Amino acid sequence: KQAAEMALDELEAKWGDKYEKVIRSWREKWHLLSAYFKYPKAVRKPIYTTNAVEAVHRQFRKLTKTKGAFPNENSLLKLLYIGIQQASEKWTMPVTNWRQTITQLSIYFEGRLDDIIKL
Structure with a gap:
């Protein structure tokens, strides 16, 4: 800090x-x-690196920045759809040290994960 x-x-x-x-x-x-x-480092890293909204925005910018214009709205939507399909393949990667992270989260947010995960 x-x-x-x-x-x-x-x-x-x-x-x-x-x-x-x-x-x-x-x-x-x-x-x-x-x-x-x-929060400890084990919790801070996933919070920082898993911002899904920013990941989607970054993917959209990457796809559209080299295009001058689109003939119609449908062509843009198709491009973004294909881009999201390709990007979503990367989103299945597990969080590094997830077991340590989930343990720390269960300490900081006692009781909130009990119904979801059995530690």
């Missing part, structure tokens, strides 16, 4: 004049943003 606070200070020193509102917003909401750091 301290390293993140120092990085935010460095960011503000470098870009504070240009992005004043953004940095001020991060500082005002730091108590929410920094909640992430209360």
Whole structure:
């Protein structure tokens, strides 16, 4: 958490004049943003790396950035559908050290996983 606070200070020193509102917003909401750091590394990594919405957006951008225009809406939808089909194959990869992660989650969120997973 301290390293993140120092990085935010460095960011503000470098870009504070240009992005004043953004940095001020991060500082005002730091108590929410920094909640992430209360979890052990085994929990933080899956939280950080499994943002499904961002993964989909990244895939869409990758597919559409080289295309100038689409003749109609259907052609865009077809391209995105095929892209999602290909990307979803990668989403079946297991989370590294999942057993350790699930154990830590069961400690931090006691009782919430009992109906789903038997430890």
